[in-house]
Structures are given as C-alpha cells and as structure tokens.
Amino acid sequence: MNETPRILLVDDDELTLEMLKATLEGEFQPESVVSGEAAVQRCQEQSYALVLLDVDMPGMDGYETCRQLKALPGGDQLPVIFHSARLHVDERLRGYEVGGEDYLPKPFDPPELLAKIRRVLAIRERQREMAGQLDEVMNAVLVSADMVGEAGVVLEFQRQLSRCTDTDALARALHESLQRYNLDGCIRLRSARGETSTNIKGPCTALEQSILDHLQAQTEGACIQPLGPHTGFSYGSVVLFVRNLRMSREGMDRAESERMGRAIDNVALLIEGAVAKMAALESAMTARDLADVRHLVSMTTEALTDIAKRNQAQLGEVRTLFEELKQQIEDSFLHLGLTQSQEEHLAYIVRTHMESVMTVLGKSSEIEHFLSRIITKLKQHV
Numbered sequence: 001m002n003e004t005p006r007i008l009l010v011d012d013d014e015l016t017l018e019m020l021k022a023t024l025e026g027e028f029q030p031e032s033v034v035s036g037e038a039a040v041q042r043c044q045e046q047s048y049a050l051v052l053l054d055v056d057m058p059g060m061d062g063y064e065t066c067r068q069l070k071a072l073p074g075g076d077q078l079p080v081i082f083h084s085a086r087l088h089v090d091e092r093l094r095g096y097e098v099g100g101e102d103y104l105p106k107p108f109d110p111p112e113l114l115a116k117i118r119r120v121l122a123i124r125e126r127q128r129e130m131a132g133q134l135d136e137v138m139n140a141v142l143v144s145a146d147m148v149g150e151a152g153v154v155l156e157f158q159r160q161l162s163r164c165t166d167t168d169a170l171a172r173a174l175h176e177s178l179q180r181y182n183l184d185g186c187i188r189l190r191s192a193r194g195e196t197s198t199n200i201k202g203p204c205t206a207l208e209q210s211i212l213d214h215l216q217a218q219t220e221g222a223c224i225q226p227l228g229p230h231t232g233f234s235y236g237s238v239v240l241f242v243r244n245l246r247m248s249r250e251g252m253d254r255a256e257s258e259r260m261g262r263a264i265d266n267v268a269l270l271i272e273g274a275v276a277k278m279a280a281l282e283s284a285m286t287a288r289d290l291a292d293v294r295h296l297v298s299m300t301t302e303a304l305t306d307i308a309k310r311n312q313a314q315l316g317e318v319r320t321l322f323e324e325l326k327q328q329i330e331d332s333f334l335h336l337g338l339t340q341s342q343e344e345h346l347a348y349i350v351r352t353h354m355e356s357v358m359t360v361l362g363k364s365s366e367i368e369h370f371l372s373r374i375i376t377k378l379k380q381h382v
Contacts, residue, residue: 004029005049005121010039010065011083012057016106020052023110028117036065043069048078049121052104052113055084055091066098077128079120083108089214092207093228097243102206116206127201150262153180154269161277167196170277175200177270178242181263185230185242188212189274191282208241215239224268231264237278238271325350 009020009032017032024030031048033039037060039051051069055062066080082095085106092103101120104113157177164170167189174187179200186208188197197204197212204212215232218225222235226247233240245264249257329350 006031006047007117008033008039008042008046008048008051010034010036010051010057010062011054013054016054020108020113023108023113024117027114036060036062036068039065040068040072043072043075043078049124050117051078051080052117053080053082053100055082055086055095063094063098066095066100070099077124079124081116081120089211090228092210093230096207096211097228100207103210119206123203123205126203130202150181150266153177154266154273156180157270158273161273164277164281167191167278167281170274170281171196171198174240174270174274178267181266183242183245183263183267185240185245186212188216188239189278190237190239191278211241212239215241224264231267233267233271235271235275238274240267240271242267319354 004027006029007024009017009024009030011017011020011032012034014034017034021030021032028049031042031046033042036053036057039053040060043051053062053065057065060068062082062084066082069075069078069080072078076099079101080099081102081104082100083104083106084091087103087105095103101123102116104116154177157173160173160176161170164173171187171189175198178185184200186197186199186204188195188204197209199205199208211227211232215225215227215234216239218234223233224247225232225234227241229244229246229248231242231245231247233242245267246252246260247264249260252260329346
C-alpha cells in the first residue's frame with residue numbers, strides 16, 4: 001500500500017496555514033512551518049513529497065528558500081509550488097529560475113490547489129520512472145557532443161529529421177541537440193491536430209507551460225526575444241524557451257559574446273529545420289487522411305454497385321414468382337368452380353399485391369440514387 005504523501009506548508013500567516021491544512025488533510029499529510037529558515041531546517045531532517053511555499057515572508061523570501069532547498073542533497077528532486085499574490089510573468093520567471101514547478105495565486109482555490117499538487121506529484125513520479133532511461137540518453141548526448149562541433153550538431157539534427165515520423169520523435173531530437181550545446185529548455189510543437197509541450201524529462205511543468213503561453217501570445221511569425229537571462233524562440237509551429245542563453249552581451253568578454261551569438265544562431269537553425277519537418281509531417285498526415293477517404297469512397301462505390309445489381313436481380317425474381325403464382329391461380333380456376341366475377345376479383349387481388357410489392361422494392365432504387373449522388377460529391381472533393 002502506497003504511503004500518503006507528506007507535504008510541507010511554508011507561510012508566515014497562521015490562518016493561511018490552517019486553511020491549507022484543512023484542504024489537504026485526508027488525501028495528504030500536511031505539516032507546516034512559518035519561515036524559510038525553518039523550512040530548510042525541516043527538509044534537512046525530514047523527507048517530503050512536495051513543498052508549498054509562500055513568496056512574501058519576512059527574512060528569507062520564497063525564492064531564496066527555494067534556492068536553498070534545491071541546494072540540499074537530493075533537493076533537485078523536491079518539487080516546489082509557489083503561493084503568492086504576485087502574478088506577473090516576471091514573478092513566474094523568477095520562480096522558474098530557482099527551480100519551481102508551479103505558481104498558485106492567492107487567495108487559493110481548493111480544487112485548483114489539489115489539482116496542481118496531484119499533477120506535480122504525477123509528473124515527478126513519471127520522471128523517477130524514466131530516470132534510468134534518462135541517464136542513458138544523457139550519456140549518449142555527452143558522447144555525441146564530444147564528437148561533433150557546433151556545425152556538426154545542426155548537420156546531425158538534419159539527418160535525424162528523416163527518421164522522425166511524429167512530433168514526439170521530433171521533440172526528442174530537438175532536446176538532444178540542445179543538450180549537445182549544453183543548453184536546456186522547454187519546447188512546444190503545434191499542429192492542426194493539437195500541441196505537445198515537453199522538457200528533457202517529459203511533460204512541461206505548469207510554470208513552463210505558462211512561459212510558453214506567454215511566448216506564443218506575444219509574437220506572430222518568426223521571432224527571437226530575450227526573457228531576462230534566457231531566450232525565447234517563437235516560430236509558429238515551434239516555440240522554444242532556452243535557459244541561460246543570453247541575448248544581451250553586457251558584461252561578457254569577446255569570446256563569450258561570440259559563443260552566445262553562435263549558440264542563438266545555431267538554435268535558430270535547429271528550429272527552422274523543425275518547422276520544415278512539422279510542415280512535412282502535417283502534409284503526410286493530410287495525405288494519409290485523403291488516401292483513407294479515397295479508399296472509403298472506392299469501397300462504398302463498389303458496395304453500392306453490388307447492392308444495385310442484387311436489387312435488380314431480386315426485383316426480377318419477385319416479378320417472376322408473382323407471374324408464376326398468377327398463372328397457377330388462373331389454371332386452378334377450372335377446378336375451383338368459381339364464377340367469372342370471383343375469378344376476376346381473385347386475379348385483381350393477386351395483381352394489386354404484386355404491384356404493391358414491386359413498388360416497395362422499387363423504393364430501394366431511390367436510396368441507391370441518393371447514395372450515388374453522395375459518392376459523386378465526395379469524389380469531386382478528393
């Protein structure tokens with residue numbers, strides 16, 4: 001049986017702590033402290049599944065607390081959700097820079113709080129499961145980085161594109177190429193069928209999602225823009241946020257400035273290749289959809305032709321049976337001793353029912369004509 005996750009609440013407001021505890025109790029084991037210093041001390045003594053951290057506190061604020069928590073042994077695996085009334089994108093960027101996973105506004109909404117905690121814990125569990133695979137990938141990336149130069153990374157990425165058959169493979173190839181440049185970030189790939197946002201470990205955190213949303217909303221077409229000491233690339237179908245890639249050259253020596261400039265140019269080349277591949281994947285999927293429609297139209301046409309032939313044969317068989325029935329009845333008149341009027345009435349009944357049956361069966365031809373018109377229209381559009 002799984003142990004109930006223990007969550008550390010950090011806030012200098014006692015009322016807020018009581019409200020948070022009341023919300024979390026039952027599903028989680030909440031514990032609380034009233035300062036950043038106490039939070040760091042407690043995490044040195046105890047292990048927690050997650051820390052819910054207030055930003056505005058006297059003494060050590062939430063950002064510095066998060067930095068110190070992440071610096072503890074194993075602290076990089078401890079998820080932190082910030083809790084603050086500061087909602088500007090600059091505040092979310094600060095939270096992202098110190099390693100936060102999400103940002104919860106004050107006053108908090110209980111269902112939203114529970115949903116965010118569940119999502120962060122689920123992502124962290126998935127990351128732990130993928131840790132072994134990630135180590136292998138990282139080792140392979142580091143070996144490849146030693147073998148190829150900056151231009152070689154772009155060329156290798158272009159070769160990898162031919163083996164990318166879907167957006168997941170394309171995202172992995174982009175992340176691996178960034179790693180060869182010793183860069184890290186999050187990527188969003190957008191198509192008519194939806195979008196996917198990932199970091200090197202798996203799905204983006206909520207905080208990364210909000211930064212990608214900001215990049216996507218602020219630009220149209222191809223654009224590269226600074227976000228503090230980081231850089232955002234928005235190229236329509238590909239949106240990329242790269243950490244610690246500075247567009248500003250202030251305070252850099254010439255060599256570092258040139259290295260940063262080349263890195264931005266190379267990342268832009270990677271994205272341009274990814275954009276072209278996204279267009280190719282979209283065209284391929286559209287072509288497959290069109291081929292499926294054409295195949296369906298062809299099968300429907302064949303089925304309709306077969307139905308028409310069967311209906312015509314059935315009509316002929318029914319007509320023949322009624323003619324034989326009519327003939328047999330007329331031949332039996334000699335032995336039944338019926339009057340002339342009785343014979344005519346009986347013949348009339350048979351003839352009337354035959355015409356009714358043939359009319360009903362003939363209505364199937366109206367359905368055939370209707371389906372035929374639909375098939376014709378479909379053929380005109382494919």
